[in-house]
Amino acid sequence: MKALRLEAIGDLFVREVDIPSPGPGDLLVRVEACGICGTDRHLLHGEFPSTPPVTLGHEFCGIVEAIGDHVSDIAIGARITGDPNISCGRCSQCRAGRVNLCHALRAIGIHRxxxxxxxxxxxxxxxxxxxxxxxxxxxxFCEPLACCLHGIDLSGIRTGSSVVxxxxGVIGLLTVQLARLAGATTVILSTRQAAKRRLAEEVGATATVDPSASDIxxxxxxxxxxxxxxVDVVIECAGVAETVQQSTRLAKSGGTVVILGVMPRGETVEIEPFDILFRELRVLGSFINPFVHRRAADLVASGVIEIDKLISRRVSLDEAASVIAHPxxxxxxxxxxxPNRA
Structure with missing residues (x-):
């Protein structure tokens, strides 16, 4: 079979490899679709920890084609979405219910x-x-939606909240939709790209702002x-220093800032701790998707999340390396x- 392998930092190639066999408790899944994520670009450039050589891809769904020992509750031919984040279930964080902070966390498409x-x-x-x-x-889309859903849960959005x-990108546009579903009546999206501002208004933003045209x-x-x-809540989805710095200045006193975007490991930003203290801001990190993947899958299946407008193009495995290697x-x-696209 074909697989897109990160063989070392900076080296990403399609290779012919053996079809894996499901071990005890595993499913063998024929992949139907897998989303390219900004994290894949960080992995390629060594900006996010991984364990190459490894086949990338953590946003996937597909059809169960074989079942390992000790699995009896799912049928061959079922369609599944995979939660890529595998916690150990034994460490202190797992025992406290913080599985996303597991000391031995491993992720499909990153570590395996x-x-x-x-x-x-x-x-x-x-x-x-x-x-x-x-x-x-x-x-x-279930995996990225689940990550957004965790951020929404942390944000404390209520009926009538105002949100920026x-x-x-896809995380921002999914977050706009979830914020509206959570009850926010004002949802403002900021991006320089006019096409994305128009799309944000199509999927639920009440207003958009071009940060290059004025002081945001x-x-x-x-x-x-x-x-x-x-505003009551600011959700940072871009993962760049400029928007992280803007985030605390956009929140009202007593407001909440959720950092959902992924900046490259090692990058830093300047903030004013006095401002956070004096205005009693809540500044939170939101990491992956603890216990929300099932909810995200149900939301996708329900049709309440606009997805088709977010799909820019579909590519084959042979084309994927070039897509990931470029902005x-x-x-x-x-x-x-x-994968089966010609």
Missing amino acids: DGGFADYVTVPRKQAHEIPLSLDPVHGA VLGG VEAIAGPAGLVPGG PAAGEVKVLVV
Whole structure:
């Protein structure tokens, strides 16, 4: 079978490898679709910890084609979405219910072979069944949606809340939709790209701002801004220093800032601790998807999340390495790898 292998930092190639065999408690899954994530680019450049050589791809769905020993509760032919994050269940964080902070956390597509391949093995406990009637590419959105859902849970959004989302990529556009579902009546998205601003308004943003056209803090939180004094919740989804620095200045006193975007490991930003203290801001990190993947899968299956508008293009495994090696094209939101695509 074909697999997209990160053989070393900076070295990403399609290789012919053996089809894996499911071990005890595992499923062998024929991959139908796998999303390209910004984290894949960080992995390629050594900006996020991984263990090459490894097959990348952590946003996948597919069809169960074989079942390992000790699995009896899922049928061959079922469609699943895989939660890639495997916790040990034994460390102090796991025992406290903080499985995303597991001391021995391992991830499919990062530490063990993932979904940029014709087949992937998935522990049964990480597989969530989704309808066969669902468009399979929609199943590849369950993992990023789950990460956004955890951030929304942490944010404390209530009915009537005001929210700013910084970043117009797939995470920002999914977060806009979840913020509206959580009850926010004002959801403002900030991005430089006009196409993404238009798309944000199509999927639920009540307003958008171009940060290159004006001082974003004044435009949103200034006396004549969209929400004078600042918003209840700011969710940073871009993973760049500029938006992280903007985030605390956009929140109102007593507000909440959630850092959901992934900056490269080792990069730093300047903040003013006195401002956080004096205005009693809550600044939270949101890491992956503890206990929310099933909810995300149900949301995708329900059809309440707009997905089709977020799909920029579909590529083959042979094309995927080039996509990951280059920055996203202007206006691009989500590229999906479809292994059997000609």
